[in-house]
Amino acid sequence: MNKYNLNNKYKAIVIGGSAGSFQGITKILSNLSPDFKLPLILCLHRLKHVRNGFVEALSLKSVMTVCEPYDKENVKKGKVYLAPANYHMSVELGNYFSLSTEEMVNNSRPSIDITLGTSGYVYKEKLIGILLSGANKDGALGMKNIKNKGGLTIVQDPKECMIDTMPSAALDITEIDYILGVDGIISFLNELNSHYK
Amino acid sequence: MAEIEIADIKKIAEVVKNKYNYDFTNYAMSSFKRRIQRILDLYKINNVNALLKRISEDSAFFEEFLVEITVNVTEMFRDPSFWRVLRDDIIPSIMLNHDKIRIWHAGCSSGEEVFSMAILLKEMGVLENTQIIATDLDKEILKKAKSGKYSLKNMELNKKNYVRFQGNSSIEEYYTEQKGIAVMNPSLVENVSFREHDLVQGEVFNKFDLVLCRNVMIYFNQTLQNNVLKKFHESLFKFGYLIIGSKESLIWCDIANKFIVVNNEEKVYKKYKD
Numbered sequence: 001m002n003k004y005n006l007n008n009k010y011k012a013i014v015i016g017g018s019a020g021s022f023q024g025i026t027k028i029l030s031n032l033s034p035d036f037k038l039p040l041i042l043c044l045h046r047l048k049h050v051r052n053g054f055v056e057a058l059s060l061k062s063v064m065t066v067c068e069p070y071d072k073e074n075v076k077k078g079k080v081y082l083a084p085a086n087y088h089m090s091v092e093l094g095n096y097f098s099l100s101t102e103e104m105v106n107n108s109r110p111s112i113d114i115t116l117g118t119s120g121y122v123y124k125e126k127l128i129g130i131l132l133s134g135a136n137k138d139g140a141l142g143m144k145n146i147k148n149k150g151g152l153t154i155v156q157d158p159k160e161c162m163i164d165t166m167p168s169a170a171l172d173i174t175e176i177d178y179i180l181g182v183d184g185i186i187s188f189l190n191e192l193n194s195h196y197k
Numbered sequence: 198m199a200e201i202e203i204a205d206i207k208k209i210a211e212v213v214k215n216k217y218n219y220d221f222t223n224y225a226m227s228s229f230k231r232r233i234q235r236i237l238d239l240y241k242i243n244n245v246n247a248l249l250k251r252i253s254e255d256s257a258f259f260e261e262f263l264v265e266i267t268v269n270v271t272e273m274f275r276d277p278s279f280w281r282v283l284r285d286d287i288i289p290s291i292m293l294n295h296d297k298i299r300i301w302h303a304g305c306s307s308g309e310e311v312f313s314m315a316i317l318l319k320e321m322g323v324l325e326n327t328q329i330i331a332t333d334l335d336k337e338i339l340k341k342a343k344s345g346k347y348s349l350k351n352m353e354l355n356k357k358n359y360v361r362f363q364g365n366s367s368i369e370e371y372y373t374e375q376k377g378i379a380v381m382n383p384s385l386v387e388n389v390s391f392r393e394h395d396l397v398q399g400e401v402f403n404k405f406d407l408v409l410c411r412n413v414m415i416y417f418n419q420t421l422q423n424n425v426l427k428k429f430h431e432s433l434f435k436f437g438y439l440i441i442g443s444k445e446s447l448i449w450c451d452i453a454n455k456f457i458v459v460n461n462e463e464k465v466y467k468k469y470k471d
Binding site for chain 2: 049051068069070071072073084086087088090091092093098099100101102103114118121
């Protein structure tokens with residue numbers, strides 16, 4: 001299990017997704033190693049007025065605990081954090097989340113660009129960014145920010161995506177290290193985890 | 198364009214503090230940085246130094262800066278389930294012991310929540326028994342709140358929220374359409390006092406049964422959240438209510454133990470100890 005030649009320098013994984021990403025993300029969360037060591041920060045487009053149900057839906061099969069962080073909550077290892085409905089979610093220096101109700105970005109709140117961009121700023125080369133299926137371009141700039149800060153970038157293979165606008169937009173504007181199917185993303189993450197003991 | 202650095206943000210906060218006496222030193226970093234970037238983009242200012250120059254030389258520009266640096270995105274009846282709890286549980290429980298309800302909207306922005314509250318109280322038949330003080334640090338946004346004018350596009354969202362709130366009328370009853378703008382019925386806010394007040398540096402100025410401050414403290418760092426919470430504590434009568442945004446928490450504040458949780462889902466707290 002050493003296909004990607006990884007090491008244990010990474011501090012966090014951030015994942016963005018929109019239309020057509022729910023199945024993929026569920027599959028990822030249910031197939032990760034139960035002792036997964038890194039925080040998984042998720043920003044998925046969702047209905048603005050539906051506050052409840054998403055965490056529960058993701059939790060059904062997830063091997064890790066899924067929660068929506070409170071404003072100023074610390075980022076902890078081995079937890080899945082989901083951006084809450086109708087808030088933007090940022091990561092701050094000092095390794096905690098902050099939330100905001102600013103204007104929508106790319107017609108979205110939460111905006112993937114914001115979560116990915118601020119994570120890139122905080123974790124720099126110690127971050128892995130993953131962008132899944134989606135019908136708009138939110139997230140592409142965020143992936144570019146991650147790459148510019150030295151992070152590692154992965155998009156879901158556009159051929160496998162229900163709607164490939166989002167990963168394709170990222171491929172258009174920045175260097176992407178790996179184009180993987182959901183199964184590939186799972187083995188990538190589990191190989192990564194094997195370096196953390 | 199070069200990325201805005203923490204040092205730039207500190208410089209901006211310093212100039213604003215020295216020249217205009219508003220203190221943004223303890224604002225949450227990433228949203229504040231986005232606000233600065235937004236101002237640079239909106240006014241086509243090339244870099245932070247040019248912005249600093251403009252702020253220090255042009256006080257009319259600073260008024261506009263103040264409008265943009267604070268986040269003024271809000272909705273009527275945001276989180277309808279919260280407004281139902283307010284109507285069905287909180288206001289009735291205050292009314293048990295008081296003839297008159299005193300409410301403070303801290304950081305009221307363009308006034309959507311003030312109008313939501315007024316509509317709610319009117320539908321309960323207690324608007325006349327209520328004294329509301331609505332404050333913001335930005336006097337331009339207060340003018341907007343007072344005028345009660347909102348775009349019809351925003352009213353569509355407000356209407357959806359109102360329907361989910363299950364009000365006993367229809368939101369159209371509370372405004373008239375004038376030249377493509379929704380103008381709220383002024384009688385709703387007849388008894389509301391809109392005042393300039395700076396949560397960061399301002400003094401405690403009154404005592405209340407209910408303080409509403411939803412999604413305001415998320416723009417502050419924890420030091421400032423702590424300070425502001427102390428002011429809210431001081432501004433509440435014993436057993437008065439404090440309400441914050443659905444994803445805010447008091448847990449990590451120094452004086453959290455002086456409050457009890459009344460409704461965790463909707464973030465309703467009660468002052469329990471002096």
